[in-house]
Amino acid sequence: MSHLQVENLSIAFGGVHAIEDLSFDIQAATIHSIIGPNGAGKTTLFNLITGLYRPSAGRIRFEEEDVTGKPPHLLAARGMSRTFQNLQIFFRMTALENVMVGRHLQEPKNPVAHVLRLPSLRRSETACRERARELLDFVGLSAYAADSAGSMPYGALKRLEIARALAAEPKMLLLDEPAAGCNPAETREIDDLIQKIAERGVTVVLVEHDMHLVMNISNHILVLDYGRKLAEGTAAEVRANPEVIAAYLGAQGQEEFDRARG
Amino acid sequence: MLARLKGPRRGGLLVLALVIALLPLVLPNRFYFDVAILIGINAIAVVGLNLLIGYAGQISLGHAGFYGIGAYAVAVLPAELGIPSWLAFLIGVAFVALLAFVVGRPILRLKGHYLAVATLGMGILIFMVVTNESQWTGGPDGMPVARLTLFGFRVSGVQTWYWITGAALLLGVWFALNLIDSPSGRALRALHDSEVAAQVAGIDVASYKLFAFVVSAIYACVAGSISAFYTGFVTPDGAGFLHSIEMVSMVVLGGMASTFGGIVGAALLTALPQFLTVFQEYEHALLGLVIMLCMIFLRRGILPSLAAVLLRGAGQGGRA
Ligand SMILES: Nc1ncnc2c1ncn2[C@@H]1O[C@H](COP(=O)(O)OP(=O)(O)OP(=O)(O)O)[C@@H](O)[C@H]1O
Numbered sequence: 177m178s179h180l181q182v183e184n185l186s187i188a189f190g191g192v193h194a195i196e197d198l199s200f201d202i203q204a205a206t207i208h209s210i211i212g213p214n215g216a217g218k219t220t221l222f223n224l225i226t227g228l229y230r231p232s233a234g235r236i237r238f239e240e241e242d243v244t245g246k247p248p249h250l251l252a253a254r255g256m257s258r259t260f261q262n263l264q265i266f267f268r269m270t271a272l273e274n275v276m277v278g279r280h281l282q283e284p285k286n287p288v289a290h291v292l293r294l295p296s297l298r299r300s301e302t303a304c305r306e307r308a309r310e311l312l313d314f315v316g317l318s319a320y321a322a323d324s325a326g327s328m329p330y331g332a333l334k335r336l337e338i339a340r341a342l343a344a345e346p347k348m349l350l351l352d353e354p355a356a357g358c359n360p361a362e363t364r365e366i367d368d369l370i371q372k373i374a375e376r377g378v379t380v381v382l383v384e385h386d387m388h389l390v391m392n393i394s395n396h397i398l399v400l401d402y403g404r405k406l407a408e409g410t411a412a413e414v415r416a417n418p419e420v421i422a423a424y425l426g427a428q429g430q431e432e433f434d435r436a437r438g
Numbered sequence: 439m440l441a442r443l444k445g446p447r448r449g450g451l452l453v454l455a456l457v458i459a460l461l462p463l464v465l466p467n468r469f470y471f472d473v474a475i476l477i478g479i480n481a482i483a484v485v486g487l488n489l490l491i492g493y494a495g496q497i498s499l500g501h502a503g504f505y506g507i508g509a510y511a512v513a514v515l516p517a518e519l520g521i522p523s524w525l526a527f528l529i530g531v532a533f534v535a536l537l538a539f540v541v542g543r544p545i546l547r548l549k550g551h552y553l554a555v556a557t558l559g560m561g562i563l564i565f566m567v568v569t570n571e572s573q574w575t576g577g578p579d580g581m582p583v584a585r586l587t588l589f590g591f592r593v594s595g596v597q598t599w600y601w602i603t604g605a606a607l608l609l610g611v612w613f614a615l616n617l618i619d620s621p622s623g624r625a626l627r628a629l630h631d632s633e634v635a636a637q638v639a640g641i642d643v644a645s646y647k648l649f650a651f652v653v654s655a656i657y658a659c660v661a662g663s664i665s666a667f668y669t670g671f672v673t674p675d676g677a678g679f680l681h682s683i684e685m686v687s688m689v690v691l692g693g694m695a696s697t698f699g700g701i702v703g704a705a706l707l708t709a710l711p712q713f714l715t716v717f718q719e720y721e722h723a724l725l726g727l728v729i730m731l732c733m734i735f736l737r738r739g740i741l742p743s744l745a746a747v748l749l750r751g752a753g754q755g756g757r758a
């Protein structure tokens with residue numbers, strides 16, 4: 177089943193065509209990677225898909241329904257969740273509370289119950305806290321639960337974003353460079369984490385510069401360059417594509433690809 | 439049990455209840471009761487305003503307008519339309535909630551300085567209406583307020599109003615603490631730190647800002663009504679720009695995103711001018727100096743800064 181369809185999508189900032197006439201499909205329950213050099217438009221594409229930007233042309237279909245121009249919170253309610261390349265953490269809240277915010281859509285909405293702290297709310301809060309703890313445990317951050325997010329190290333915050341995104345119980349999870357700035361050990365942990373998430377049936381859309389990670393875990397890879405599609409296919413297909421090697425990876429990239437394969 | 443009391447919700451509430459209950463034992467005379475009541479009234483408004491400014495991160499320089507409407511509702515409606523005072527109070531609250539909802543929708547799209555100026559305009563507008571509609575409001579001179587009667591009893595006397603104000607403050611603090619620690623409160627705190635992350639988590643940012651605006655307006659309105667009932671007189675000053683600034687100063691001075699800090703700020707800025715009068719013409723200069731020194735040395739606000747110092751001594755983190 178096609179989980180997400182992008183058709184002739186375009187957006188420009190001033191003179192920069194950040195995304196231009198881009199079309200592709202993402203199959204459900206796969207790991208779909210988007211790669212490309214700096215400034216290729218990967219983050220912009222995420223912002224378009226999650227509703228933070230409105231495209232100047234083109235359509236986005238989520239689960240066969242047209243969701244072009246829908247605001248982010250409604251897309252979240254449909255099962256879309258994401259992390260950010262430049263951390264977007266709730267720094268004045270604890271790690272646990274950050275994850276609890278991720279569960280916003282699952283929690284009761286009645287403000288009267290919130291203000292009066294009715295027994296029903298107390299029960300749902302206990303459950304919410306419990307679930308958030310499990311997720312912190314899942315990403316290996318239990319030790320930080322009560323700490324202010326503002327005091328946590330960078331690598332931990334990258335995983336905190338993943339836990340918060342998972343808290344929404346998304347059907348599709350978009351990860352924007354989850355391993356950027358992490359050391360090799362942390363990168364391996366995140367690699368494991370992504371595979372575990374995909375095994376649960378969540379469609380993972382991954383933007384990542386770490387070729388080793390991308391080549392190992394992706395079912396499908398889309399290569400962007402200057403906002404356009406340069407190539408797409410399986411890891412083997414993309415690796416063998418001469419255009420990709422020439423335009424994006426160069427001689428040095430070839431070495432990296434070979435290492436990733438070996 | 440002890441652990442549950444240590445949390446900010448129960449522990450802080452208990453301390454506040456004790457302070458309110460025991461304070462009358464040490465207040466020597468009517469003047470001190472009067473100051474205590476004024477502190478309580480300001481504290482109610484400030485606890486609400488802290489939800490908007492401290493927690494949701496949205497500024498308002500116009501909340502005195504809502505305070506003024508609360509005050510004039512219980513003054514004008516009984517006097518002009520013969521509506522019972524308690525009903526006038528409820529009508530005032532309902533009207534303020536509606537007004538905040540209608541005005542807040544377009545205004546809260548603005549951010550930072552733009553939002554500050556827009557709310558400032560709103561406050562001034564309310565002040566002008568109250569001042570100019572003199573056939574109803576008595577104009578700049580103000581008007582007397584009929585005594586509140588409940589179940590056939592006339593509510594009067596400084597002691598009675600002390601307990602009413604204290605109870606209202608406790609209730610207001612309890613509501614605020616509940617809210618802060620609920621999904622709505624987390625949504626407000628989240629959008630303060632990152633609107634995009636909040637949106638992506640499914641939070642309708644515009645609606646939650648509006649929610650905080652309406653709730654804080656209701657707090658200000660209730661404070662205004664209590665003040666009018668207690669003093670028996672209303673003037674446009676309560677709705678004025680300076681009063682809005684005072685309320686914001688109380689929030690910032692006491693501690694943004696600290697409910698009890700806001701109360702400390704209200705206490706300080708209400709009481710200090712009363713006791714600085716001994717310095718005569720230097721009164722205002724000294725008040726300004728105290729505010730400046732507090733902000734320089736206790737940047738995060740009095741209570742959060744002191745709490746941080748104390749907790750560092752005790753070797754553990756926490757929230758005030
Ligand atoms: N909000 C914006 N305003 C103006 N220009 C933008 C904006 N967002 C992106 N751009 C531009 O669009 C282009 C694509 O940027 P984008 O951040 O999507 O690239 P990227 O592929 O994510 O790069 P990186 O690998 O460095 O993260 C860049 O030229 C960038 O400067």
Ligand SMILES: [Mg+2]
Pocket residue numbers: 218219220261
């Ligand atoms: Mg990017």
